[in-house]
Amino acid sequence: MSQTLSCPKCDFETNEVLAKCPNCGRRLQSAKKVRILGWVLVLLGAFLAIFMGGLGVVLGGIISRTGQPGETSRFTGGPEVVLFIVAIFGLVIFFGLLSIAAGVWQIWYGKPNTPLRVLMFVVAGLLVLIGSAVRFLD
Numbered sequence: 175m176s177q178t179l180s181c182p183k184c185d186f187e188t189n190e191v192l193a194k195c196p197n198c199g200r201r202l203q204s205a206k207k208v209r210i211l212g213w214v215l216v217l218l219g220a221f222l223a224i225f226m227g228g229l230g231v232v233l234g235g236i237i238s239r240t241g242q243p244g245e246t247s248r249f250t251g252g253p254e255v256v257l258f259i260v261a262i263f264g265l266v267i268f269f270g271l272l273s274i275a276a277g278v279w280q281i282w283y284g285k286p287n288t289p290l291r292v293l294m295f296v297v298a299g300l301l302v303l304i305g306s307a308v309r310f311l312d
C-alpha cells in the first residue's frame with residue numbers, strides 16, 4: 175500500500191509526511207484511513223438501501239391491499255401522501271447508493287471523491303429539509 179496522504183477538503187495529494195494540507199490547512203488522511211472509512215460508507219449505504227427497500231416493499235403491500243376485505247392494516251392517506259412517501263424512500267435509498275459509490279471509490283483509490291461527497295451532503299440536506307417541513311405541517 176502506498177503512503178499517499180490526501181486532503182478531505184481540496185484534492186491535494188502528497189507522498190511526503192505532512193500533518194496538514196498546505197492549501198487549506200485541513201488534517202491530511204492516509205490512504206489506509208480513507209479505505210477504512212470507505213468500508214464504513216459501503217456498509218452504511220448497503221444497510222440504508224436494503225432497510226428502506228424492504229420497508230418500501232412492506233409499505234407498498236399495505237397500500238395496495240388497502241380496501242380489500244379481510245385486511246387488518248389500512249392505509250388512510252391519499253395519493254399525494256403515497257407520492258410523498260415514495261419520494262422520501264427514493265431519496266434515502268439514493269443516499270444509500272451514493273454512500274456505497276463513495277465508499278467503493280475510497281476503497282479503490284484510497285482518496286475521497288469530492289463531487290460524490292457534495293452530492294451526499296445535498297441529498298442529506300434535502301431529507302433534513304423535508305423532515306422539518308413535515309414537523310412544521312403537523
Ligand SMILES: [Zn+2]
Pocket residue numbers: 181182183184185186195196197198199200
Ligand atoms: Zn486541502
